[in-house]
Amino acid sequence: MHKTIKELYKTIVVSIIYFLALVIVASVIHESGHAVAAVLIGVPVGEIQFSLRGLVPTTSIPPRFATSNLTIFHYAGGFTSGLILIIVYFLYWYKRYQKKPTQMNWCMGLATAAAVGIEIFEGYMEGLFNAAYMQYANSNSGSGIIFPVLYSLAVIGAFLIHRILFPYSKIKLTALV
Numbered sequence: 001m002h003k004t005i006k007e008l009y010k011t012i013v014v015s016i017i018y019f020l021a022l023v024i025v026a027s028v029i030h031e032s033g034h035a036v037a038a039v040l041i042g043v044p045v046g047e048i049q050f051s052l053r054g055l056v057p058t059t060s061i062p063p064r065f066a067t068s069n070l071t072i073f074h075y076a077g078g079f080t081s082g083l084i085l086i087i088v089y090f091l092y093w094y095k096r097y098q099k100k101p102t103q104m105n106w107c108m109g110l111a112t113a114a115a116v117g118i119e120i121f122e123g124y125m126e127g128l129f130n131a132a133y134m135q136y137a138n139s140n141s142g143s144g145i146i147f148p149v150l151y152s153l154a155v156i157g158a159f160l161i162h163r164i165l166f167p168y169s170k171i172k173l174t175a176l177v
Helices: 003-040 063-067 071-099 103-128 130-138 146-165
Strands: 049-053 056-060
Touching: 003 056, 003 071, 003 103, 071 103, 103 130, 103 146
Parallel strands: none
Antiparallel strands: 049 056
16 A cells, blocks of 8 residues: 555544544533533532433533523533633644644644534533523434534534635645555
8 A cells, every 4th residue: 555545544543533532522621611610600519410411421500500690601611612622723733734734733633623613612502592402412312403504514614714724735745646
């Protein structure tokens, strides 16, 4: 097999593994953002509960806090992880790509940008449309097409921004044949 094709396969496999790890880390940060917000609105740390709903991690607070202003609690998860991922995107992948524009750096930046898009979207939807978001998140039937479409638009938007910031033309490609 040609060296360039091996490099391409390696880039694809490493990028997929990186993205999956990024999703796990982003989920932990996301739920931690909710937990910090809960403490800020007065929930005792010992009463914050973390659980899994299927494969989806959740943070919940006692029902007696339902009368509190939960706006910060709802927005905090996605916006916290989105902000941290934006910092990683610019301070690490953007700088690295400027110094060494490789396919690997481009793909890793893209994976990070996609995760940013997903997390910012989640923060916005959880905050602004919390009841609809929770109904979608809690449904076992996967009812409703609007959320998957909006998730896709968030990732497409992140891809377009990434294409502008990380011009693929900077990469010096060798022939694949």
